[in-house]
Amino acid sequence: MLKIKDLHASVEGKEILTGVNLEVKPGEVHAIMGPNGSGKSTLASVIAGNEDFEITKGTILFEGEDLDEVSPEERAHKGIFLSFQYPVEIPGVSVTNFMKTAINESRKARGQEDMPANQMLKLIREKSELLDIDRKFLSRSLNEGFSGGEKKRNEIFQMAMLEPKMAILDETDSGLDIDALRIVANGVNKLKSKDNAVILITHYQRLLEYIIPDFVHVIHDGKIVKSGTKELALELEEKGYDWLKKEPVA
Amino acid sequence: MDLKEKLVSSFMAFENNVDLDHPIHDIRSEAIKNFETKGFPSRKEEAWKYTSLNSLQKIDFSIFPKEENALEYNHVKKYFLHEIDTYKIVFVDGIYSSFLSETTHDGVDICLMSSALTKPMYKPVIDVYFNKVASKEESLTTLNTAFSREGAYIYIPKNKAPKKPVEILHFATGNEASLMLQPRNLIIVEENAELQVIERHQSLTKNEVLTNSVTEIFAAKDAIVDYYKVQNDTNDASLIDNTYIAQKDKSVVKVHTFSFGGKLTRNNLNFYQDGEYIDSTLKGVTILGEKQHVDHHTLVHHQQPNCESHQDYKGIYGERSTGVFNGKIIVDKIAQKTNAFQQNNNVLISDKATINTKPQLEIFADDVRCSHGCTIGQLDEDAMFYLQSRGIPRKEATGLLMYAFANNVLESVRLPELKKRINKLIATKLGVRLGFDL
Structure with a gap:
């Protein structure tokens, strides 16, 4: 589904990603872990098409297609979803109207008609219940004045609405208390299928107790330095990240 | 002649x-x-x-x-x-x-x-x-x-x-x-x-x-x-x-x-x-294009204590349009406990559009709360990427962000039919299809 080959990316002349290789197949859950500043969030942003970063070398293939020159909205239409670490506040647009716009724009891109209003309402109701979201919350301005936990839950609600093929969750666990974490993890697990994939970007092992990864990768200084199964996450939790820096790259 | x-x-x-x-x-x-x-x-x-x-x-x-x-x-x-x-x-x-x-x-x-x-x-x-x-x-x-x-x-x-x-x-x-x-x-x-x-x-x-x-x-x-x-x-x-x-x-x-x-x-x-305990509200939405010109000159003269004034003007300027906002607030010496707020935010969506904004505060009382702020900017790129990443194309995202920016001022409109009308005018003026009914 996703194939990243020798990806180098920089921002304002500073190289952040220094040769990432990663392959994700349908039905898989990958966790990408690493210390602060290692390039985790950059990798997420680059896959989603953030133009703040310049790809200097390497390729990202999604379902066999090179994503170079593909705009962020087109990537979304192809089924890539990024749950933001810091969702942006947009006063004046309600959560509901935002979702309607997003869904109908994606449908338009696929040559479909707008979703009928009653169907949309039903979908919103269904998905908001899945994430235990209060109805009142949906008429509020997008992310404005939301708590950290509300923002993250709202991100997963959007994911549930858009049903992406590949979801990248960037530090979705940060700022969540244990109950919120359970709700979010439960939501993600329910959306998982053999046809879609999830990339979890996290600093801590905590989230991985709820969403079990098939593979764990450790990123350091802009490249993946170690890959393994879920046991690797436990090892990291125990030893921290320092030992990686000393170990020669395998 | x-x-x-x-x-x-x-x-x-x-x-x-x-x-x-x-x-x-x-x-x-x-x-x-x-x-x-x-x-x-x-x-x-x-x-x-x-x-x-x-x-x-x-x-x-x-x-x-x-x-x-x-x-x-x-x-x-x-x-x-x-x-x-x-x-x-x-x-x-x-x-x-x-x-x-x-x-x-x-x-x-x-x-x-x-x-x-x-x-x-x-x-x-x-x-x-x-x-x-x-x-x-x-x-x-x-x-x-x-x-x-x-x-x-x-x-x-x-x-x-x-x-x-x-x-x-x-x-x-x-x-x-x-x-x-x-x-x-x-x-x-x-x-x-x-x-x-x-x-x-x-x-x-x-x-x-x-x-x-x-x-x-x-x-x-x-x-x-x-x-x-x-x-x-x-x-x-x-x-x-x-x-x-x-x-x-x-x-x-x-x-x-x-x-x-x-x-x-x-x-x-x-x-x-x-008089006392007066409330004055001045709000404006300006959306211009072509060579249109709008000049807002406001004056709020606080002549008695314990009054409030709220000003919120938002402007979106495209093509060769020009805008002016000059907001004057006078607080007389007797007008203690005045609350005077003034906000003017502008977005320029063309290199050739111009806005001149100037707050003018003359405060002679000492126990007052006055605030003012002017901004002139382009649209927030982080917000833009956020919307695009949800599948909303750049043109529509631009429209939605500008709509949201201007729409905020309409909260105080008490006539629902007028609000709807203005909502639609804003959307039309910005040339965007909104994916939802107004």
């Missing part, structure tokens, strides 16, 4: 048609003298630094329309808030159209300035209120005073509220090659009374129109007034709007100005707080 000379010499002819014994004859004579001395304001004056009236003065405007022009309702229906029932005071080329209007004297007076200025029964009110808050110094206001004859007259007695909102509409038919209009409105809302007004000036052709309008509003103790100005005129129509508002204790007056078009628009909006 330039426009000033033409106006001054027309005054004699104008006076011959009105009652010379009427008390406002003296007021008019004083006013024309002031205009004759000062003339049109020039860019040398600080208040007119960014707005030039020079090219307008070169146009040979007709001062008095030659004949009465009729309009079919269906032809102009779209300019009315036709989704709901309203009182209507309608003028066609400056002349009252009884056909298009719906006035009332049922417990409230919603009628004509020409009647109020000539019929003896209105004299006591005219004596107390006419030209009492409008400036006797500002040249364009005095020009209007000199020619004041027609416009809307609204009197809401104590504890009353009209059954429906009032629309004041001015149509220019284009039957004159170029026409100057000078409507004069007087609005009195007595103690604990309430009123909602929507005002609109609309030219129907490409012929030049210049409107120099003066509105006086008096809000007595506990009165509530909502005034909406819808400015979406053609690129050949210019408007100088001079609105003066006097507020007494605990009154609440809100003025919303929606500036979406017109060649040159100047809004002089002046609030005078003459």
Whole structure:
């Protein structure tokens, strides 16, 4: 589904990603872990098409297609979803109207008609219940004045609405208390299928107790330095990240 | 002959048609003298630094329309808030159209300035209120005073509220090659009374129109007034709007100005707080393109303690449009515990668009809370990426962000049908398809 080959990316002349290789197949859950500043969030942003970063070398293939020159909205239409670490506040647009716009724009891109209003309402109701979201919350301005936990839950609600093929969750666990974490993890697990994939970007092992990864990768200084199964996450939790820096790259 | 000379010499002819014994004859004579001395304001004056009236003065405007022009309702229906029932005071080329209007004297007076200025029964009110808050110094206001004859007259007695909102509409038919209009409105809302007004000036052709309008509003103790100005005129129509508002204790007056078009628009909006616990709100949404120009000059004069004022003006400027925001707040020494807020945020969506924004605070009291902020920027790229990453294309995302930016000002609009109308105008003006119903 996703194939990243020798990806180098920089921002304002500073190289952040220094040769990432990663392959994700349908039905898989990958966790990408690493210390602060290692390039985790950059990798997420680059896959989603953030133009703040310049790809200097390497390729990202999604379902066999090179994503170079593909705009962020087109990537979304192809089924890539990024749950933001810091969702942006947009006063004046309600959560509901935002979702309607997003869904109908994606449908338009696929040559479909707008979703009928009653169907949309039903979908919103269904998905908001899945994430235990209060109805009142949906008429509020997008992310404005939301708590950290509300923002993250709202991100997963959007994911549930858009049903992406590949979801990248960037530090979705940060700022969540244990109950919120359970709700979010439960939501993600329910959306998982053999046809879609999830990339979890996290600093801590905590989230991985709820969403079990098939593979764990450790990123350091802009490249993946170690890959393994879920046991690797436990090892990291125990030893921290320092030992990686000393170990020669395998 | 330039426009000033033409106006001054027309005054004699104008006076011959009105009652010379009427008390406002003296007021008019004083006013024309002031205009004759000062003339049109020039860019040398600080208040007119960014707005030039020079090219307008070169146009040979007709001062008095030659004949009465009729309009079919269906032809102009779209300019009315036709989704709901309203009182209507309608003028066609400056002349009252009884056909298009719906006035009332049922417990409230919603009628004509020409009647109020000539019929003896209105004299006591005219004596107390006419030209009492409008400036006797500002040249364009005095020009209007000199020619004041027609416009809307609204009197809401104590504890009353009209059954429906009032629309004041001015149509220019284009039957004159170029026409100057000078409507004069007087609005009195007595103690604990309430009123909602929507005002609109609309030219129907490409012929030049210049409107120099003066509105006086008096809000007595506990009165509530909502005034909406819808400015979406053609690129050949210019408007100088001079609105003066006097507020007494605990009154609440809100003025919303929606500036979406017109060649040159100047809004002089002046609030005078003459009492305690007064609330004044001034809000504006400006969305311009082409070579349109809008100049918002606001004044809030806090003359008594414990009052509030809230100003929030948002502007989106595209193509070669230009905007001005000059917000003056005066807090007198006696006006302790004043809360005065002013915000002006602008987005430039073209390299050739311009905005000049200037807060002007004169605070003489020491126990006050005043805040002001101006911003000029482009759209937030982080927000843009967020929307794009959800599948919303850049063009639509731009529209949605601008819509959201402007839409925030509409929260205080209390007429749902008008809010919807303005929402749609904003969306249309921004040229975006919104993926949801308004």
